[in-house]
Amino acid sequence: MRSLNLAAVVLVLVLIGGCSTSPSAAFYTLSAVPPVVAAPTTPPPISIVIDAVTVPDLVDRPQFVLRTGATQVTIDEYARWAAPLRSQISRVLAADLAQAVPGALVAGNAQHPDNAQAYRVRVDVQSFESAPGEMAAIVVLWSVRPPRGATITGQTFAHEAARTADYDALVDAHSRALATVSSDIAGAIRSTLRP
Secondary structure: OOOHHHHHHHHHHHHHHHHHHHOOOOHHHOOOOOOOOOOOOOOOOOOEEEEEEOOOOHHHOEEEEEEEOOOEEEEEEEEOOOOOOHHHHHHEEEEEEEEOOOOOOOEOOOOOOOOOOOOOEEEEEEEEEEEOOOOOEEEEEEEEEEOOOOOOOEEEEEEEEOOOOOOOHHHHHHHHHHHHHHHHHHHHHHHHOOO
């Protein structure tokens, strides 16, 4: 009988010991997600559309028109523009404006988005002079119509030296002259962005 009592005591101790090691219950609640710190908002990019580019009839041709004197020009049948001059000017101005106005979306006249919030640019090239080995000179009347406010007009005279007598230097001088025009137009656009 003694062994029976001993077995009962051991059984009770085992049961009590087993209960004391059972895992304790854990209770959970849902909570709101902490607010995410918002990144500073950047203004939406501005759109610039080059609506139109006009060039003088004299140079509106594939061939280079070269100034040889105060009242004389020659047309070089073997030196030609790869694309119409007006489309090249539009493309270069668009690329220059995209760099001069960071974040701007600039479209040339071949792409004409119907965006009421776009800055509308018109360019009228009054003079496009080419003298190999001497200079490239342009005179441009331009206008910028912002989405709100009055149209801004300006005139740019750009005269760049052609560093050598070859056509590459002449074309490079015209590109620098167009960069001057772009800079003036970009300045007009930036003046409307100031608070």
